[in-house]
Amino acid sequence: MKKLSPEEYTKQYGDPVGPDCPPCELREAEAGDYRLPRRHPRSHKYHYGRALLIAGSRGYSGASVLAANACERSGAGLTWLMVPESIYPIAAARCDGAVVTPLPTTAEGGLSEKAWPAILAALRKADACVIGPGLGTGTEARELVKAVLREAECPLVLDADALNACAKEPELLTACRAPLLLTPHEGEFKRLGGDLSEGRLAGALRFCSSHPTLHLILKGYGTLLCCGEKVRVNPTGSPAMAKGGSGDVLGGILGALLAQGFAPDFAAGCAVWLHGRAGDLAAAELGEYSVTPSDLIASLPRAFQMLAAE
Numbered sequence: 289m290k291k292l293s294p295e296e297y298t299k300q301y302g303d304p305v306g307p308d309c310p311p312c313e314l315r316e317a318e319a320g321d322y323r324l325p326r327r328h329p330r331s332h333k334y335h336y337g338r339a340l341l342i343a344g345s346r347g348y349s350g351a352s353v354l355a356a357n358a359c360e361r362s363g364a365g366l367t368w369l370m371v372p373e374s375i376y377p378i379a380a381a382r383c384d385g386a387v388v389t390p391l392p393t394t395a396e397g398g399l400s401e402k403a404w405p406a407i408l409a410a411l412r413k414a415d416a417c418v419i420g421p422g423l424g425t426g427t428e429a430r431e432l433v434k435a436v437l438r439e440a441e442c443p444l445v446l447d448a449d450a451l452n453a454c455a456k457e458p459e460l461l462t463a464c465r466a467p468l469l470l471t472p473h474e475g476e477f478k479r480l481g482g483d484l485s486e487g488r489l490a491g492a493l494r495f496c497s498s499h500p501t502l503h504l505i506l507k508g509y510g511t512l513l514c515c516g517e518k519v520r521v522n523p524t525g526s527p528a529m530a531k532g533g534s535g536d537v538l539g540g541i542l543g544a545l546l547a548q549g550f551a552p553d554f555a556a557g558c559a560v561w562l563h564g565r566a567g568d569l570a571a572a573e574l575g576e577y578s579v580t581p582s583d584l585i586a587s588l589p590r591a592f593q594m595l596a597a598e
Contacts, residue, residue, distance in 0.1 A: 303487045342417065
């Protein structure tokens with residue numbers, strides 16, 4: 289992993305590092321940092337974990353499908369997608385191999401409070417959980433996020449609407465007992481209380497100093513991965529990925545790696561590197577304008593092959 293000076297970081301990523309930026313260990317990720325082990329020839333699906341995805345609402349079925357298909361492509365033994373009944377026919381038809389479970393729905397088309405018993409029972413069996421893609425911002429969605437944060441014992445990824453739920457009650461982020469990973473873009477980061485007035489690096493460090501146990505993935509050009517004073521910058525990715533749904537793909541990759549038992553720090557860095565490299569590969573083939581989130585998923589196998597152990 290290449291060490292970066294503040295000057296090198298600013299020159300490469302255009303993010304100014306002022307004199308008041310908190311001290312940190314700043315490094316740029318490389319493919320060699322994320323070598324993936326070969327699988328044992330006698331292994332089976334239960335060796336590679338159960339990834340639980342809680343996602344989707346009426347009008348936002350695509351987010352749940354993208355996350356589930358990315359999770360499948362990224363090696364989870366079992367991908368379990370829980371969605372409202374309102375979008376079940378769409379999600380079930382478009383998912384490649386995930387187990388899709390329909391649950392009680394609110395009048396607005398999101399997950400109802402009546403779905404909680406099934407969700408929390410599945411959470412107890414999961415090896416990793418991703419909550420938030422397309423979940424909606426209604427009261428019952430926010431209460432569901434709070435319940436999952438209270439009950440989770442496996443690594444938990446908060447994305448999209450789960451982050452927006454926490455923006456209203458930031459203290460929830462300190463109440464979770466499980467390893468917690470956040471994947472905000474800059475707008476979501478600000479809603480969580482993040483301050484970007486001094487730049488992305490300073491903002492990420494100050495946020496993590498107030499939340500020392502969580503892993504922050506601040507998405508954007510030169511995605512930052514921050515935990516405590518340790519910061520890694522991801523060099524992969526391109527403007528071709530600047531499209532709705534790309535973040536849902538990242539959530540699925542991350543959930544799969546966590547379910548397989550990779551440590552949160554490694555899983556976060558590896559998922560971001562793979563996500564960006566898939567975007568690079570898709571852009572090289574299709575051009576920067578025409579890449580879709582599904583193209584990212586289709587490019588994941590080639591990205592994974594770049595990390596395969598000799």
